[in-house]
Amino acid sequence: MAHPGRDHLPGSRRIVNRLLPIQSPFPIRVALLLSLLFWGICFLLPLALMFLVSLISRGPYGGLEWTWTGENYVRLADPLVIGIFLKSFLYASGTTIVCALLGFPLAYCIARSSRAWQQWLLVLVMIPFWTNFLVRTYAWVLIFRADGVINGFVKFLGWTGDPIPLLFTDFSVFVGLVYGYLPFMVLPLVAALERISIHLEEAARDLCATRFRMFWHVVIPLSKPGWVAGAVLVFIPSLGAFITPYLLGGGQSLMIGTLIQQEFLVARDWPFGAALSFGLMGTILVLWGWLGRKSTEQAAG
Amino acid sequence: MTRFPTMFILNSVAVLCFLYLPVAVLIVLSFNDSQMGVTWQGFSLRWYDKLFHNPAFLDAMINSLIIALASTGMSLLLGVGTAIGMERLRGRAVSFINMGLVLPLVIPEILLGVALLMMFVLIRMPLGFLTIMLGHGVFSLPLTIVIIRARLRKLDPTWEDAARDLGADSWRVLTHVTLPLLKPAIVGAALLAFTVSLDDFVVTFFVAGPGSTTLPLKVFSMIKTGMTPEINALSALLVLVSILGVGCSWCYQQRVGRYAEKRLL
Amino acid sequence: MELCVRLDRVSKRHGTTTAVNQVSLEIQRGEFFSLLGPSGSGKTTLLRLIAGLDFPDQGHIYIQNTLVNAQPPDQRPVNLVFQHYALFPHLSVYDNVAFGLKMRRQSSKKIQSAVGKMLELVRLQGKERRFPNDLSGGEQQRVALARALVNEPVVVLLDEPLAALDQQLRQSMHGELKRLQQELHSTFICVTHQQDEALMLSDRLAVMSAGTVLQVGTPQELYHTPHSTTVADFIGLSNTVTGVIAGGEGEICWMRKEGLPPFKVPRPVHPISSERVTVMIRPEQLAIGCGSSTSVSENSIPGIVEKTVFNGNEIFCHVRLSTDVLWVVRMPSSTFRTQLLAIGQPVQVEWLIQDGIIFPVHGVS
Structure with missing residues (x-):
């Protein structure tokens, strides 16, 4: 493509043209460049700084002392820390599995209902999805606490003993996580299921498959992109969850997210907090690579 | 016609109830006259009244709106151009950029929050509106780009060819064809970016400074300092906002649907 | 122009x-x-x-x-x-x-x-x-x-x-x-x-x-x-046969092909390096005849009807001339002709010599 007189452009334009020699209007190239710049400064740079901080020592009174050490990463091997990591892992896996089990029938009904129904059902799923996460989690506090909805109901039924302890238990954290991330499983599943032609199901039934075998051998394998996307979208945020364990777990139920927050804001041990963050990020990147880059792109789209 | 297994229908109804139970509890309790607990003591609007006379709440709401508007504006300004520009890139650059694009959306928010906090402190940038806005940009910009690229990929490239053939230079191809065809995606991205910014708690929690309390931060501090039914009223309002948001985007999609989804043949 | x-x-x-x-x-x-x-x-x-x-x-x-x-x-x-x-x-x-x-x-x-x-x-x-x-x-x-x-x-x-x-x-x-x-x-x-x-x-x-x-x-x-x-x-249907040009007088040559009686083709306009040529005749230039009234300007080769395809206004009659030559004859449809062209029926395929088009065959085959 000939660009007559490219070298006679004003300086700034010439630089932009050179950096991004693509055939697009000038503002497009500027936007591309600024986005890259923004991404570098507000995403890459903080992560790089965090990596640096994770390699130095903590100073007295919570400051930073710029002496290099690997000690923060050694501290990750503390059984207490490993325990918290394992527990978070368990929570996240459990959340993913329960979300998949609860989400699939709903996703299937949405994907296979008539156009009008589908619109309404999608809106129904979208509303909690768009509602403030904090507010949604707080609602469970109202339900679970000692004078909350469940205990109130039990009392109404005639229970006279002490209120059932529900809030600040593993159970409440788990319910909160499932509740928080369920729409993230349903929506990709709907998208994947919609792409499966109804004729494939009919063909399977025609070939003498029972309904169960039809799901098992046809629908579930074909909706794999949805499963993978949903799993990524549920597992990763629940692994790093912070609001849910903080509000519903209290002090009893620490997860990685709450631990990181404590190190940064309460204990003011930034280097260790940074090392913890990198531990979490490493875990996630390994998992992400394992699940395949492709499915994640689908998930994001 | 029994297209769905009964189990599926029962399960779906149960899941929907599960999704709406907390929302319903919030809304009902926000009208409860009771000071504490869940016992129904009569209908009352006094918590709403109290809320609207709380200057801290009004401040937080204005802060939230300013930040959401600013970060959405920035995301659109950069995101639309970037998404269009990326379509022209070829080869390895694309997969690299894709990775970088998805990464901020995939890693847990708390990592973004602490990393940004640390950077702002290390470069001695005062925490406040600007830091929150930049923090929200880290996820709303990629979100915008992803949504607009998804739409761009569905657009028939021959539309642009046709415009060029009819005498449009690259700038007017953009303003007369590409941008109008992208409008539904741009509106959708703007709504999403706005809502995400309005709702964000985790990143805001770390990079907010004194005087820049947003609505979610206000809710959080109210929960921490002692639960009054005022929070219920505020939460119910936020639910209402999200219902309105979904409703608006749904109506808009219905309206533009006539040419948004159908591809000409 | x-x-x-x-x-x-x-x-x-x-x-x-x-x-x-x-x-x-x-x-x-x-x-x-x-x-x-x-x-x-x-x-x-x-x-x-x-x-x-x-x-x-x-x-x-x-x-x-x-x-x-x-x-x-x-x-x-x-x-x-x-x-x-x-x-x-x-x-x-x-x-x-x-x-x-x-x-x-x-x-x-x-x-x-x-x-x-x-x-x-x-x-x-x-x-x-x-x-x-x-x-x-x-x-x-x-x-x-x-x-x-x-x-x-x-x-x-x-x-x-x-x-x-x-x-x-x-x-x-x-x-x-x-x-x-x-x-x-x-x-x-x-x-x-x-x-x-x-x-x-x-x-x-x-x-x-x-x-x-x-x-x-x-x-x-x-x-x-x-x-x-x-x-x-690519343009229209065509019947082809590949053979060797041998002798002939004036504008007309003889063409020989194993399994077929020799028939006449127009002399190629440009001198041809090889003797092997392909002759092409359009299906509508062929006719089914009885072989009795062949004039000097026509070829007539016997064959057997293999199948007929009827599309309303035309009949396509597939005639086998030898084991490896199957030609299609195209003619206006009529009930009379359809009845005549029973499968297995021996027929004569006839065409004007000047309708044959000669292409040189390159390479060895």
Whole structure:
């Protein structure tokens, strides 16, 4: 493509043209460049700084002392820390599995209902999805606490003993996580299921498959992109969850997210907090690579 | 016609109830006259009244709106151009950029929050509106780009060819064809970016400074300092906002649907 | 005649495949010129090169004697009618047609009158405010035509203009296209893979295969004197047999082929290096006879009817002449003939010697 007189452009334009020699209007190239710049400064740079901080020592009174050490990463091997990591892992896996089990029938009904129904059902799923996460989690506090909805109901039924302890238990954290991330499983599943032609199901039934075998051998394998996307979208945020364990777990139920927050804001041990963050990020990147880059792109789209 | 297994229908109804139970509890309790607990003591609007006379709440709401508007504006300004520009890139650059694009959306928010906090402190940038806005940009910009690229990929490239053939230079191809065809995606991205910014708690929690309390931060501090039914009223309002948001985007999609989804043949 | 478009050894590669290879063409002003070829033969790429949507790797493109190799599409005096029309879905019919004029910054008054006239010409008056998605296929087609024609381009390029229409609509659009071209005295270059369309519409056409032009000529020339079997096969049905030329007097030679009685073929116009040749005869030039009244200007070879295919107005009779020669005879349908051509029936296949077309056979086989 000939660009007559490219070298006679004003300086700034010439630089932009050179950096991004693509055939697009000038503002497009500027936007591309600024986005890259923004991404570098507000995403890459903080992560790089965090990596640096994770390699130095903590100073007295919570400051930073710029002496290099690997000690923060050694501290990750503390059984207490490993325990918290394992527990978070368990929570996240459990959340993913329960979300998949609860989400699939709903996703299937949405994907296979008539156009009008589908619109309404999608809106129904979208509303909690768009509602403030904090507010949604707080609602469970109202339900679970000692004078909350469940205990109130039990009392109404005639229970006279002490209120059932529900809030600040593993159970409440788990319910909160499932509740928080369920729409993230349903929506990709709907998208994947919609792409499966109804004729494939009919063909399977025609070939003498029972309904169960039809799901098992046809629908579930074909909706794999949805499963993978949903799993990524549920597992990763629940692994790093912070609001849910903080509000519903209290002090009893620490997860990685709450631990990181404590190190940064309460204990003011930034280097260790940074090392913890990198531990979490490493875990996630390994998992992400394992699940395949492709499915994640689908998930994001 | 029994297209769905009964189990599926029962399960779906149960899941929907599960999704709406907390929302319903919030809304009902926000009208409860009771000071504490869940016992129904009569209908009352006094918590709403109290809320609207709380200057801290009004401040937080204005802060939230300013930040959401600013970060959405920035995301659109950069995101639309970037998404269009990326379509022209070829080869390895694309997969690299894709990775970088998805990464901020995939890693847990708390990592973004602490990393940004640390950077702002290390470069001695005062925490406040600007830091929150930049923090929200880290996820709303990629979100915008992803949504607009998804739409761009569905657009028939021959539309642009046709415009060029009819005498449009690259700038007017953009303003007369590409941008109008992208409008539904741009509106959708703007709504999403706005809502995400309005709702964000985790990143805001770390990079907010004194005087820049947003609505979610206000809710959080109210929960921490002692639960009054005022929070219920505020939460119910936020639910209402999200219902309105979904409703608006749904109506808009219905309206533009006539040419948004159908591809000409 | 005035030269309108000239291509001089133009080549274009897409990655490792050569889409267009050393193509040279000259298209006159006012001509309806078709590029005919199977899909993937490079004809659409050629069109895009002329439109300026792609740029050639080699060679030169001239439009009205101006070299346009590096000219972007918005500066070329050509307009393209896209295969699937590429109508802008966000613009009304009026705005679609007005698009090109707006881009040229014409006055709104001029645009209004030009668009009005054009919509009248393509018989779309009253549909200005409609959107492309609300139109039928034929109407969309006409909007696409109007959108290109309203700019008064030097050349109108059409990419499979009728491919998306059903059979009946296509028939009526044939007439419409020809009418528009003649009324506007403009040059049309049309890409198609439908040979009947190309033959009916074109003043001249080029047959393309694998990125090269095999032959250029009028429909008559291409049908009756193809230069190669590929061209012959692509335009119409053809019967061929390969054999050896041996002797003969004057304009006529004898051809021998194992399993067939010797028959007469016209002497090749150009001296042929090899003795092996292929002779090609069109199915409608063959006739079924009884073998009794053969004149000196006719060939007659015995065969056996293998099957007959009836399509309403014609019968295609497949006659086996030898173990490896099966010819098709095409004739108007009639009940009488159908009854006569029972399977297994011995018949005589007859044709005029001058209808045989000779191609040299290259290589050993």
